[in-house]
Every structure is written in structure tokens, then in C-alpha cells.
Amino acid sequence: MTTIPLFHVLILSSLLFLIGFVGVVARKNTLFMLMSLEVMLNAVGVAFIGAGSVWQQADGQVMFVLILTLAAAEVAVGLALLIRMQNKYRSLDIDLLNQMKG
Amino acid sequence: MLLASLPFYQLLSFLLLITFGKKLSWQLAAIISVSSMALTVLASTILLFELSASENQILNVNLWHWFDLNHALGKSQINLSFYLDGLSAVMISVVSGVGFLIHLFAAIYMKSDENFARFMAYMNLFIVAMLILVLADNLVLLYLGWEGVGLCSFLLIGFWYHEKNNVLAARKAFIVTRIGDTSMAIGLLLLFNSFGELNIAAVTTLVQQSSHSVSGLSVEQTNNIYWIALLLLGGAVGKSAQLPLQTWLPDAMAGPTPVSALIHAATMVTAGVYLIARMHDIFILSPEVMNYIAWLGAITLLLAGIAALAQTDIKRVLAYSTMSQIGYMMLALGAGAWSAGVFHLMTHAFFKALLFLTAGAVIYALHHQQNLFKMGGLLKKLPFEGSLFVVGLICLMALPGSSGFFSKEAIIAQLWSSNTAGPLLWWCAILGALLTSIYSCRLFFLAFMGTARFSDKTHSEKNILLRSALIILALLSLFGGLIPLDLTLVFPTELAASIPEILEPSWLHTLAILTPFIGILFSWFYFKKYRTSRVVGSEYNLSASESRLVVFCRQGLGFDSLYSLLFIKPYQWLAEKNKHDVVDQVIMLNAWYISLWHDALIMMQNGSLRWYLAAFGLAIMLLLGVSFL
Amino acid sequence: MFENVASIEGLFYFxxxxxVIASLKVVTGNNTVHALLYLVVSLLAVAVCFYLMGAPFAxxxxxxxxxxxxxxxxxxxVLMFGLGADETKNAPKSKSLANMMGAMLLAAALLVEIVVIINNAEMQQSLQANVISSKAVGIMLYGPYLLAVEIASxxxxxxxxxxxxxxKPDATGGDL
Known part of the structure; x- marks a missing residue:
């Protein structure tokens, strides 16, 4: 049993998550949005690991591993798309991609 | 059975003509339409013999079951079935006989028209509708025919639709008769509601049963019958161009002349008379309405006669004369002289068709000149048409010996002692007869006597078929009064005949017979300038008086402007004010509300990914907030 | 709390x-490479947290x-982009190490922390006590979570x- 209270772990997790969320929403540069997304995924990982350690279950780490693979795949696709976008628009400004408006 | 097939010859011909229309040559179209008409004549002749040979003077045939009407008193079957008795026999002989002659005339008269097939198709359709109207054994079928003839009237008045006036006249005729039709429809509904039947014979029996029963009619029933009679009268008034719905008939003369002869003189306009005669059992029970009918007829008779005095168009004179003659029929019906009214209907159909067709021939000969003041001296130039016209006018004036004499005298004779008419209406009828003879003389003097006031050569149509049609009509007009018309089986309850106790002064008949002669004598001197040849210089100086009174009369005694002021102007004002449709605005509020949401949603769908993410976050925040609550 | 700085909790909070600081710098940064470095620091710091929470495998x-x-x-x-125009414009003119200082300082702080943990036997003891072994994770992964692993693959x-x-470049890839 660890001495770190779950409450504090979750606070850390939420802080990181929110920072990442703010980054995703506020930044116009798509690369930064991707990075902020990583921060958010990480925050979720913290929450899982914290919970797993409090209840002494391996599931938390399993989830983390899955999140890790998800992040890897997401980054691969996202960066490939960014390369595409850079080729097409000569910019990474996400607001250029608004042709799908109603 | 022959009766069942009666309207179908024409229907077939109509279908053929309307389908193949322009592909048919004149000969083919004429043969199809006229021969189908001839078949109808043949069939109706045989039917007349069958009818007179039959036991109770009634022929009945049921074609097929149409639909059921449910009523508290039980189910009423509405069938497509025909009913032939003395009254409808008169009508079918008029419709088929006069219709045939007019078809024959029209086939030649309209020969050069490029839409000849369409014209004949409409004429055929009209005959179909008219036969259905006349033969219908229930009021629903009758209403079908009623609307059918209205439709054909509309189509035929507006036949030359390239001219605006014709279209306007057609529209006016349609709308004005529609008012009457609506009233009639309401009347039928009320009738069904009160008696649970729309079959004519059944209604008649029901009405008679309840009136002859010991308790008699209840107050409510009497009240209902009063309203039914009044509403049916409304329909009849609209169709027969009586006051106050008479304004459409003079304008309807915009149609081709055979149409005026067939529809607006001989057959359709008398449908109202037929309706009242057919439903006489109901009308008898409501003496007030009978009285209204008599007065309506009398007033129309006089007003139309006065208006006819001032017309300059030969066809409009005849149109007003038609109104006035139908006024006579209405007067007769109102007085309870049913068979006299129907008799006049028949003779009027003969001589008015003759007059219209002859007028058509004259107009044709004068290169479509209809203005009386541009005619004159035609008796010498067109002796054939002129002499036939004289025959027609003699009948119209009811000079002794002509068919008009018999029928009109029959009407006038029954007025004095009738319960629902009386001496005052008798005097109206006499005055009407006087007016009739005066305007007839004026018409004759203007068109056929005096100096020729036109420069073109006349070209009389010498086609043997056309001429024979006119001659047959003339013979019918002269001797139609001798046709024995026994309608006692249809009208067993002649009111006038049953009440002989009021003493009639002995001079009544003499005066009635003398009246037309007084009119002729009067006009002989009064319209002297019309009949004598008078040429000042090289100009034809005769022209219609333009005094206010004359113009007022010429425009139909101001009914058009009155209606325009009373109905059309306020309606147009309302339409103008309500251009944007208040009700529509309320409905559009929905559309506005939806489009508001649409705009809001479009604003949300701005394509910006970051905006979506923010919305995403907001939604999660809200959800979490809700879960905390 | 200060007396507990050297304890597991204290290190965790640190x-x-x-x-958090590194993540903030990632989010607010203007220079791509700097932001990446801060991200590395943030990830390393989270790794330390994992370690402290008894998940050395994670x-x-x-x-x-x-x-x-x-x-x-x-x-x-980033290398392939050749650094987008908007990023290079915002980047500081000087290319000295000072620009990296923030990330380096944070990384150094983490290094110190890790060293403290490793050197402190008592702490090692308590960490060992509630560690979830990688073996347990492996058993879970290839036991109940096999399907998830397949999906992940x-x-x-x-x-x-x-x-x-x-x-792929457009020339060889054709249309998207």
C-alpha cells in the first residue's frame, strides 16, 4: 500500500489533463495540439496507474499499456496527416481546415 | 336498354374528339359529333314511344351502384341510374332535338375555326352533362350534371380564349353560377339531413307522406322545407340567370353563337326551371318560396325587358330576352302552373334557338358585325335569314298561332287566380309581354328594315344542311305549340287548376292576346326612324342614344356596378390589405423559428476543429455538472 | 510537509x-523544439510519479x-516540416543554451529526485513493498486482456x- 493518497494523484491527473485540454483548444498550431493531446493521454495514464497502485491491481498498468499503444498509433497517423497538411497548405494552422462548415 | 345508353353516344364522341382533336379533319370531326347527336335523337324518339307505351309513364334504369350515404334514418343508396317521366321526356326531346339542329348548324358555322374538334367535343360534353342532369334519378347525379353543364358553359364561353373579354366573361359566368351552385349544394345537404334521402322519387314520397299524415308536418320540418326550397331556388336562380344572379348571361354572349343558342338560350339556362319543376313537391309545401319565385320571375322579366330595349348588340338583345322569357317560366312555376312553365320552356327552346342561330347567320353574313346600328335593310339582302328571324320574333312576341302564344297564354291565364301569384303579377306579365313586343320590333326594325348602314357585301351561307336546320327549327317554333304535352302524371297537384273559385274578369284573355299588338303598334310609330330609309348625305347617321338612362339600361340596369361596389371592390380591398396573408404569417412563424435554429446550428457548424473541441469540453463540463446535481 | 520532502509523498508532489510546469511550458511555448523538450521533461516527470506509485514497469x-x-x-x-514559418518567426533570435535552460533545469531537478530515491534505502524498502510486478501485468495482458491486446495490435x-x-508524397501517392 502506497502512502500517496488517491485524491492527490487524481488532482495531478486532472491538472495535467486540463492543461492539455487548454492546449488543444487554444493553440492554432496543429503540432502543438498533438503535443497537448499527448499531455492529456499522459494525464489519463497517471489516473490509471494511481488507481491501480491504490487498489494493488495490475489492471491499471494494463490500461496504461493500452493507452500507450493508442498514443503511438495516434501520433503516427496524426503526424502523417500533418505532413500532408504542410504539403498542401504550407502551414500548420488548424483554422485553415474549415471547409467542412455547414 | 336504350335509356341507359342515352348519354353515352355523346360521351364516346367527346372522348374521340378530345383525344384525337387536331388530327381529325373537319369532315371526320363533324361526322362523329353530329352523327352521335343524331343517334341520341333517334334513341330519345324511340324512348318517347316506349314511354307513352309504358304502363305508368315512367321508365327506370339502374346502371350501377355509386356509393352509400349514411344517415341516422338509415343508409341511402346513391346509384348511377336514370329516370324518365313526362318532365324529363320533354327535356330530353328538347335537348336532343334542338341540340341536334344546333350541332348541325355549328358544324358548318364553325367550319373554319382551327379548334373545331375541341369546340364540338365541348358541345358533346355539354349534351352528356345535360342529359345526366335531366335523367338523374337522384339529386347527387343531378348535381353532377348540373356542375357538368356549368363547366361546359365556362369552357365554351371562353372558347376563343385569346381575347381577354371572352375569358373574363367565362370567368364571370363560372363564378356567378358558382354562387347559386353553392346554395344548391347546401340545400341538398339540408335536404339529406332532414329526410335521409336524395333519391328524387323517394324524397317526393317522403315529403308527401309526412304532409298527408294525420299530424301533418312538424314546425321544424316546415322550417326545413322552407330553407331547402329557398336554397334550391338559389341554385336555380344562378343557373337560369334570374335576379339577383343574372349578370353573367349577357356577358356570356362572348361565346360562339351556337353556344349561345344551345347553352344560353335553349337548354342550360332552363335547368333551373327544370330543377324547380322536378322538386315541385317540396316547393308546393312552401308557399312563401313559391311567392318569391313568382316575384323573382316577374321582376327579372321586367328588368330584362327594359334592358333589352337599350342594347346595341343583337346577341345581347337576345340574351336579355332569354332572361325575360325564363322569368316567365319562373313566374309560371311560382304560380304553380308547372306544366305551363315547362311548356314555355320547350317552345322557348325552339324559337330562341332559331333566333340565335339566325342571328348567328346574320352576323356571319355581315363579317362578324354584331352592332344593330351597323345593320339595317337586311330583309332585302338576306331574305332567307330575315324571314326566319321574323318567325322567331313572332313566336317571341307570342302572336296568336305561334308556339310562344300557346305557352305564354297558358302561363298568363293561370296567374290571376293562383294562390301564390295574383292580379299584380298578372299585370307584370302583361307589361312584360308589352316590353317583349316593343324590343322585338325595335330589334327587327333596326336590323332588317331601314337603310343598310354597312358598306361590305353580305355573304350568305347557302349550305343546305345549315339551312335545313334553320327551317326545321322555324317549323318547330311555329307549330311546336301544337305538340300535346300531358304532364298531369308528373304534376298531379296543379295549384291553379284546383282553385277555380276566384272569379276572373272576362277581359283578361282579350287583353293578354291584344298586348303584343299594342306593342307592335306603339313601336311602329315610336321607332319610325329605325324602319324608314333615311340617308343624310352619304353618311349612315343612325346611332344609339347616349343619354344617361339609355346607357344605364344598356348596362343591365346597373347591377354590374352595384355588385362591383358591394362585393368586388370590398373583396379586392380586403385582398389588397391581406396581401401577405395574416394566417400565412402565423404559419410562417414556424418557418421563421426553424430557420432561426437553422442559422444557430449553422453557426455552430463552422468547420473549425478547435471550436468543436471547445464545445466538446463544454458538454463534458455540463454532463459532469448535471451528475453532481 | 517540508519535513517530509524526502519521503515518497514529497517526491511525488515534487x-x-x-x-505540471513542463506541461504548461509545452502548451504555452512558441518554439516547437523547445516545446518538444518540455514535453520530454513532462513525460519523464510523470514516469517518476509512476515509479513512486509503485509501477516501475509503467x-x-x-x-x-x-x-x-x-x-x-x-x-x-518537425525536421520534415523544416519548422513552420509561424514557428520560426516566434522563435528567439539567439541560439544559446539559455533558451533550453528551463527544460534543462526541470530535467535536472527530476534527476536529483531519482538519485535521491535510488540512494535512499528506506525509501527503496517501502517502494518495493507495494510494487506491482511486471509479471502480474504480463499475466493480466495475456490473460483477461488478450482481446484488448489484439485490438491494440x-x-x-x-x-x-x-x-x-x-x-507519402503526392507524386507517388496519388489522391488522398
Whole structure:
């Protein structure tokens, strides 16, 4: 049993998550949005690991591993798309991609 | 059975003509339409013999079951079935006989028209509708025919639709008769509601049963019958161009002349008379309405006669004369002289068709000149048409010996002692007869006597078929009064005949017979300038008086402007004010509300990914907030 | 709390603080490469947190996969972009080490922390006590979570294919 209270772990997790969320929403540069997304995924990982350690279950780490693979795949696709976008628009400004408006 | 097939010859011909229309040559179209008409004549002749040979003077045939009407008193079957008795026999002989002659005339008269097939198709359709109207054994079928003839009237008045006036006249005729039709429809509904039947014979029996029963009619029933009679009268008034719905008939003369002869003189306009005669059992029970009918007829008779005095168009004179003659029929019906009214209907159909067709021939000969003041001296130039016209006018004036004499005298004779008419209406009828003879003389003097006031050569149509049609009509007009018309089986309850106790002064008949002669004598001197040849210089100086009174009369005694002021102007004002449709605005509020949401949603769908993410976050925040609550 | 600085909790809070600061710098930064470095620091700090929470396996994965593989992917992408115009414009003119100082300082702080943990036997003792072994994780992964692992492998495969397809130059790739 660890001495770190779950409450504090979750606070850390939420802080990181929110920072990442703010980054995703506020930044116009798509690369930064991707990075902020990583921060958010990480925050979720913290929450899982914290919970797993409090209840002494391996599931938390399993989830983390899955999140890790998800992040890897997401980054691969996202960066490939960014390369595409850079080729097409000569910019990474996400607001250029608004042709799908109603 | 022959009766069942009666309207179908024409229907077939109509279908053929309307389908193949322009592909048919004149000969083919004429043969199809006229021969189908001839078949109808043949069939109706045989039917007349069958009818007179039959036991109770009634022929009945049921074609097929149409639909059921449910009523508290039980189910009423509405069938497509025909009913032939003395009254409808008169009508079918008029419709088929006069219709045939007019078809024959029209086939030649309209020969050069490029839409000849369409014209004949409409004429055929009209005959179909008219036969259905006349033969219908229930009021629903009758209403079908009623609307059918209205439709054909509309189509035929507006036949030359390239001219605006014709279209306007057609529209006016349609709308004005529609008012009457609506009233009639309401009347039928009320009738069904009160008696649970729309079959004519059944209604008649029901009405008679309840009136002859010991308790008699209840107050409510009497009240209902009063309203039914009044509403049916409304329909009849609209169709027969009586006051106050008479304004459409003079304008309807915009149609081709055979149409005026067939529809607006001989057959359709008398449908109202037929309706009242057919439903006489109901009308008898409501003496007030009978009285209204008599007065309506009398007033129309006089007003139309006065208006006819001032017309300059030969066809409009005849149109007003038609109104006035139908006024006579209405007067007769109102007085309870049913068979006299129907008799006049028949003779009027003969001589008015003759007059219209002859007028058509004259107009044709004068290169479509209809203005009386541009005619004159035609008796010498067109002796054939002129002499036939004289025959027609003699009948119209009811000079002794002509068919008009018999029928009109029959009407006038029954007025004095009738319960629902009386001496005052008798005097109206006499005055009407006087007016009739005066305007007839004026018409004759203007068109056929005096100096020729036109420069073109006349070209009389010498086609043997056309001429024979006119001659047959003339013979019918002269001797139609001798046709024995026994309608006692249809009208067993002649009111006038049953009440002989009021003493009639002995001079009544003499005066009635003398009246037309007084009119002729009067006009002989009064319209002297019309009949004598008078040429000042090289100009034809005769022209219609333009005094206010004359113009007022010429425009139909101001009914058009009155209606325009009373109905059309306020309606147009309302339409103008309500251009944007208040009700529509309320409905559009929905559309506005939806489009508001649409705009809001479009604003949300701005394509910006970051905006979506923010919305995403907001939604999660809200959800979490809700879960905390 | 200060007396407990050297305890597990204290170290956890410290590492968490580092992670938060580094994440903030990632989010607010203007320079791509700097932001990437801050991201590395943030990930390392989170790895320390994992370690302190008794998940050394996860911490290791975090360092190897996240800070190692994924971040390298980012760096390659940035290299391919040749640094977008808007980013280079905002970047500081000087290329001195001072610009990296923040990230370096934070990383150094984490290093100190890790060294403290490793050197402190008592702490090692308590960490060992509630560690969840990688063996347990492995059993779980290939036991009840086998299906999830399979799905993850498919995900990775599709990520690979998608990355390959999208990143292809237009000339050889044709239309999107």
C-alpha cells in the first residue's frame, strides 16, 4: 500500500489533463495540439496507474499499456496527416481546415 | 336498354374528339359529333314511344351502384341510374332535338375555326352533362350534371380564349353560377339531413307522406322545407340567370353563337326551371318560396325587358330576352302552373334557338358585325335569314298561332287566380309581354328594315344542311305549340287548376292576346326612324342614344356596378390589405423559428476543429455538472 | 510537509509539480523544439510519479516508448516540416543554451529526485513493498486482456498503414 493518497494523484491527473485540454483548444498550431493531446493521454495514464497502485491491481498498468499503444498509433497517423497538411497548405494552422462548415 | 345508353353516344364522341382533336379533319370531326347527336335523337324518339307505351309513364334504369350515404334514418343508396317521366321526356326531346339542329348548324358555322374538334367535343360534353342532369334519378347525379353543364358553359364561353373579354366573361359566368351552385349544394345537404334521402322519387314520397299524415308536418320540418326550397331556388336562380344572379348571361354572349343558342338560350339556362319543376313537391309545401319565385320571375322579366330595349348588340338583345322569357317560366312555376312553365320552356327552346342561330347567320353574313346600328335593310339582302328571324320574333312576341302564344297564354291565364301569384303579377306579365313586343320590333326594325348602314357585301351561307336546320327549327317554333304535352302524371297537384273559385274578369284573355299588338303598334310609330330609309348625305347617321338612362339600361340596369361596389371592390380591398396573408404569417412563424435554429446550428457548424473541441469540453463540463446535481 | 520532502509523498508532489510546469511550458511555448523538450521533461516527470506509485514497469515504458519513441517521431516530423514559418518567426533570435535552460533545469531537478530515491534505502524498502510486478501485468495482458491486446495490435497496424499512406508524397501517392 502506497502512502500517496488517491485524491492527490487524481488532482495531478486532472491538472495535467486540463492543461492539455487548454492546449488543444487554444493553440492554432496543429503540432502543438498533438503535443497537448499527448499531455492529456499522459494525464489519463497517471489516473490509471494511481488507481491501480491504490487498489494493488495490475489492471491499471494494463490500461496504461493500452493507452500507450493508442498514443503511438495516434501520433503516427496524426503526424502523417500533418505532413500532408504542410504539403498542401504550407502551414500548420488548424483554422485553415474549415471547409467542412455547414 | 336504350335509356341507359342515352348519354353515352355523346360521351364516346367527346372522348374521340378530345383525344384525337387536331388530327381529325373537319369532315371526320363533324361526322362523329353530329352523327352521335343524331343517334341520341333517334334513341330519345324511340324512348318517347316506349314511354307513352309504358304502363305508368315512367321508365327506370339502374346502371350501377355509386356509393352509400349514411344517415341516422338509415343508409341511402346513391346509384348511377336514370329516370324518365313526362318532365324529363320533354327535356330530353328538347335537348336532343334542338341540340341536334344546333350541332348541325355549328358544324358548318364553325367550319373554319382551327379548334373545331375541341369546340364540338365541348358541345358533346355539354349534351352528356345535360342529359345526366335531366335523367338523374337522384339529386347527387343531378348535381353532377348540373356542375357538368356549368363547366361546359365556362369552357365554351371562353372558347376563343385569346381575347381577354371572352375569358373574363367565362370567368364571370363560372363564378356567378358558382354562387347559386353553392346554395344548391347546401340545400341538398339540408335536404339529406332532414329526410335521409336524395333519391328524387323517394324524397317526393317522403315529403308527401309526412304532409298527408294525420299530424301533418312538424314546425321544424316546415322550417326545413322552407330553407331547402329557398336554397334550391338559389341554385336555380344562378343557373337560369334570374335576379339577383343574372349578370353573367349577357356577358356570356362572348361565346360562339351556337353556344349561345344551345347553352344560353335553349337548354342550360332552363335547368333551373327544370330543377324547380322536378322538386315541385317540396316547393308546393312552401308557399312563401313559391311567392318569391313568382316575384323573382316577374321582376327579372321586367328588368330584362327594359334592358333589352337599350342594347346595341343583337346577341345581347337576345340574351336579355332569354332572361325575360325564363322569368316567365319562373313566374309560371311560382304560380304553380308547372306544366305551363315547362311548356314555355320547350317552345322557348325552339324559337330562341332559331333566333340565335339566325342571328348567328346574320352576323356571319355581315363579317362578324354584331352592332344593330351597323345593320339595317337586311330583309332585302338576306331574305332567307330575315324571314326566319321574323318567325322567331313572332313566336317571341307570342302572336296568336305561334308556339310562344300557346305557352305564354297558358302561363298568363293561370296567374290571376293562383294562390301564390295574383292580379299584380298578372299585370307584370302583361307589361312584360308589352316590353317583349316593343324590343322585338325595335330589334327587327333596326336590323332588317331601314337603310343598310354597312358598306361590305353580305355573304350568305347557302349550305343546305345549315339551312335545313334553320327551317326545321322555324317549323318547330311555329307549330311546336301544337305538340300535346300531358304532364298531369308528373304534376298531379296543379295549384291553379284546383282553385277555380276566384272569379276572373272576362277581359283578361282579350287583353293578354291584344298586348303584343299594342306593342307592335306603339313601336311602329315610336321607332319610325329605325324602319324608314333615311340617308343624310352619304353618311349612315343612325346611332344609339347616349343619354344617361339609355346607357344605364344598356348596362343591365346597373347591377354590374352595384355588385362591383358591394362585393368586388370590398373583396379586392380586403385582398389588397391581406396581401401577405395574416394566417400565412402565423404559419410562417414556424418557418421563421426553424430557420432561426437553422442559422444557430449553422453557426455552430463552422468547420473549425478547435471550436468543436471547445464545445466538446463544454458538454463534458455540463454532463459532469448535471451528475453532481 | 517540508519535513517530509524526502519521503515518497514529497517526491511525488515534487515530480508532479515538475510535470505540471513542463506541461504548461509545452502548451504555452512558441518554439516547437523547445516545446518538444518540455514535453520530454513532462513525460519523464510523470514516469517518476509512476515509479513512486509503485509501477516501475509503467515508468520504464513511459520513458522508453513515450519519451523515447513517440517524441522521436515528433522530432522527425518537425525536421520534415523544416519548422513552420509561424514557428520560426516566434522563435528567439539567439541560439544559446539559455533558451533550453528551463527544460534543462526541470530535467535536472527530476534527476536529483531519482538519485535521491535510488540512494535512499528506506525509501527503496517501502517502494518495493507495494510494487506491482511486471509479471502480474504480463499475466493480466495475456490473460483477461488478450482481446484488448489484439485490438491494440490491429490499432498499431492500422496506424502504421495510415501513417505510411498519408505521409507519402503526392507524386507517388496519388489522391488522398
Amino acid at each position: 515530480a508532479g509539480l515538475v510535470a 515508468a520504464g515504458l513511459e520513458v522508453i516508448v513515450y519519451a523515447g519513441a513517440i517524441l522521436v517521431l515528433f522530432v522527425f516530423a 490491429f490499432l498499431l497496424l492500422s496506424g502504421l498503414l495510415a501513417g505510411y499512406h498519408y505521409a
